[in-house]
Amino acid sequence: MRIGLLGTGPWARAAYAPALAGHPGLxxxxxxxxxPEAAAALAQRYDVTPYTDVDALLADVDAVAVALPPSVQAPLAVRAARAGRHLLLDKPLALSVADARAVAEAAERAGVASVVFFTARFQKEPEAWIGEQASVAGWCTARAHWLGAVFTTDSPFAASPWRQEKGALWDLGPHALSVLMPILGDVTEVVAAGHGPGDTVHLVLDHAAGASSTVTLSQSVPPAAAGTGYELRGDHGVTVMPAASEDAVTALTRAADALLASAGTGRPHPCDASFGLRVTEILAAAEARLSANTE
Structure with missing residues (x-):
């Protein structure tokens, strides 16, 4: 499968480009x-073609990987799908439900495969744990936290305008939902939402299987306080998601495997654009709840 990369920023350089270049099936x-100058520099590094016209790239490939801000990703993903190109996308799929729906509908109408890169879903230990817990009934509650230090360190992602505007809810919320929903079921209601220091948010969610979860997200904690964790409690006791041993490039390689499999079989992947749409709907509901609480 010939694949092109849309994007030249820190995430494209650190994860997407090396994953695509090193994948034996791509x-x-x-x-x-x-x-254009950044595209030329990145293309030169991997001895591939730089494109100044996105439609020219689309004409030369079977699929695209997108490492761009969500508001830029969504319309380009629609464009690529309409051109018949398979989609390897980043989270969040979009920053509005309308834009996310446009991507999901375009992919469905075109019959192209889509995979949204929710990191934990493509890392060996978390993926196995999620599958194991999803097969067990009787979970009554879950607790998730992702506390990052993007805005309190010299992270290259701190200058990202969409992260500055949308904060941890939209940056880290997709990760949390991608872990909780396969186990506890769809989110039926954002019961409560509140702000903490900086961009910190706290959510209380009800799930279709009858369980509830609490989620704390931040990109502005002190570095010493940073960390992630997922805990489930139910009939079988308590379980905690294990840490991942694989880096982002390895996880993206697995996501590319998933795209190849979906394109080859015609079977949607669980993390396809329609799932990305559902995550966007929940994030939008949480954002509305947070806004209502501050009025």
Whole structure:
């Protein structure tokens, strides 16, 4: 499968480009970016073609991987799907339900495969744990936290305008939901939502299987306080999601495996654009609840 990369920022350079270049089932064909000079530099690094016209790239590939801000990703994903290209997308799928729905509908209408890169879903130990817990009934509550230090360190992602505007809810919320929903079922209601220091948010969620969960998200904690964790409690006791031993490049390689499998079989992957849409709907509901609480 020939695949092109849309995006040249820190995430594209650190994760997407090396994953695409190193995948044995992919031919990394080229790079397009909003800054032509950055696209040329990244393309040169991997000895692939730089594109100044995104439609020219789409004409030369079977699939695209997108490492762009969500508001840019969504319309380009629609464009790629309409051109018949399979989609390896990043989270969140979009920053509005309408944009996310446009991507999901375009992929469905075009009959193209789509995979949204929710990191834990493609890391060996978390993926296995999620599958094991999803097969067990009787969970009554869950607790999740993802406390990052993007805004309190010299992280290259701190300058991201969409992260500055949307904060941890939209940056880290997709990760939390991608872990909780396969186990506890769809979120039926955002029961409560509140702000903490910086961009910290706290959510209380009801799930279709009858359980509830609490979620704390932040990208502004002190570095010493950073960390992630997922805990389930129910009929079988308590279980905690194990830490991942694999880095983002390895996880993205697994996501590319999933895209190849979905394209080859025609069977949707659980983390396809329709799931990305559902995550966006829940994030939008949580954002509305947070806004209502501050009025």
């Amino acid at each position: 031919e990394f064909a080229g790079v397009w970016g909003r800054r």
